[in-house]
Amino acid sequence: MSIITLTTDFGLADGYVGTMKGVILGIDPTATIVDVSHDIPPQDVREAAFILYAAYPYFPQGTIHVVVVDPGVGSERRAIALRTPRATFVAPDNGVLSYVVARERVEEIVELTNPRYHLSPVSRTFHGRDILAPAAAHLARGIPLAELGQPLTEIVAFPLPRPQVRPDGTIVGQVIHIDRFGNLVTSIMSTDLRGHPLLREGIVKIKGQSIRGIANNYAEVAPGKLLALIGSSDHLEIAVSGGSASQTLEAKVGDEVLLKAKGHEGKR
Numbered sequence: 205m206s207i208i209t210l211t212t213d214f215g216l217a218d219g220y221v222g223t224m225k226g227v228i229l230g231i232d233p234t235a236t237i238v239d240v241s242h243d244i245p246p247q248d249v250r251e252a253a254f255i256l257y258a259a260y261p262y263f264p265q266g267t268i269h270v271v272v273v274d275p276g277v278g279s280e281r282r283a284i285a286l287r288t289p290r291a292t293f294v295a296p297d298n299g300v301l302s303y304v305v306a307r308e309r310v311e312e313i314v315e316l317t318n319p320r321y322h323l324s325p326v327s328r329t330f331h332g333r334d335i336l337a338p339a340a341a342h343l344a345r346g347i348p349l350a351e352l353g354q355p356l357t358e359i360v361a362f363p364l365p366r367p368q369v370r371p372d373g374t375i376v377g378q379v380i381h382i383d384r385f386g387n388l389v390t391s392i393m394s395t396d397l398r399g400h401p402l403l404r405e406g407i408v409k410i411k412g413q414s415i416r417g418i419a420n421n422y423a424e425v426a427p428g429k430l431l432a433l434i435g436s437s438d439h440l441e442i443a444v445s446g447g448s449a450s451q452t453l454e455a456k457v458g459d460e461v462l463l464k465a466k467g468h469e470g471k472r
Contacts (some may be wrong), residue, residue: 206344207236207264210257212272213244213313220330224272224337228325231341237261247275249300250362251455254389257303258437260291271295272332283316283335284359287349295342296331302361317353339375365391375463377440379410386448390461392440396408397463408432409462410442412452422446445452 208228214220225237238258244252252273260269272423274281274296288308293301297315316322316335321342323334331444332436339352367377377392388410397418406417418440419431427446441451442461449455 205234205236206232207238207267207396208340208344209238209260209267209269209384210242210443211225211240211244211252211259212242213246213248213252214272214332215289216242220332223330223333224243224270227333227337228236228344229295230416231338232344233382235341235344240269242272247273249273250297251381253300253302253304253362256285256293256300257307260293260304261265263291265290265468267294268294269342270332270336272336273300273402274298275330277331278328281360282356283331283339284356285292285314285316285339285343285349285352286310286359292349293344294343296336297360297361297394299362301359302364302413306364308354312349313356313359314349314353315356318351321352324457346469365438367381367392374467377461377463379442379457379459379461380439382450382455382457386444386450386451386452387435388453388455388459388461389437390440390442392463394434395410407464408442409464410438410459411455413453445466 213346221242228235228237237383238243240298241255256271265457267290276289276298284297286293288310292309293304295301316339321338323338326334334375365378366381375392378386381389413430415430419433423442425431425445429445431443431445433441444452
């Protein structure tokens with residue numbers, strides 16, 4: 205039995221997700237299909253890339269992950285499948301696998317060009333149904349990746365947001381994701397702070413607000429108060445206890461986050 209996950213920007217109001225599941229089950233009735241998210245903002249490739257990055261390590265080895273956030277559908281952008289020792293990924297070649305290829309060793313990549321493993325005719329606007337879902341289902345049935353199309357050596361990937369360290373030791377990051385609770389996930393990871401005094405005594409600055417120290421959990425401060433902590437994705441988060449940091453700070457993806465030593469909190 206194979207596991208196939210779906211991550212899309214389709215929402216659930218229309219039948220797009222259900223249609224993809226129907227295609228998969230028509231090819232492999234034994235597949236287990238898991239929804240990661242269908243609430244990705246429309247055409248937001250970077251958000252989809254982060255959601256996939258946060259979720260896929262927790263699935264069994266050999267899981268097939270399908271991502272359909274595809275503003276270039278019907279254009280010259282490629283549809284691809286990529287295998288790593290951990291999992292196989294099926295997606296448009298538009299950067300949505302950027303976090304995956306930064307973290308994992310890539311063993312094989314193909315462009316999904318073999319019409320034998322497509323639905324026919326192929327719609328210009330629904331490659332999730334006609335190319336990506338069939339590819340995942342055939343892989344689940346044991347079809348070798350190489351059968352699905354032409355080999356590739358590289359894919360489209362955007363530069364990942366990495367924190368920078370200034371000469372005074374200040375760590376400069378940015379907000380890379382805002383979850384449904386309004387927590388601000390930043391590009392600063394626990395590994396960036398390992399052994400660093402800022403982990404215990406730093407000042408986090410964002411949108412003109414200063415937060416002293418790194419908390420252990422959301423309940424460590426009074427309701428309505430800002431806090432910083434290392435979240436479940438192992439990234440530094442800015443949160444409001446019992447509230448929304450996004451609303452409180454009027455924050456957005458891309459906003460700068462500073463982690464400074466005590467005594468330097470007034471400096472940018």
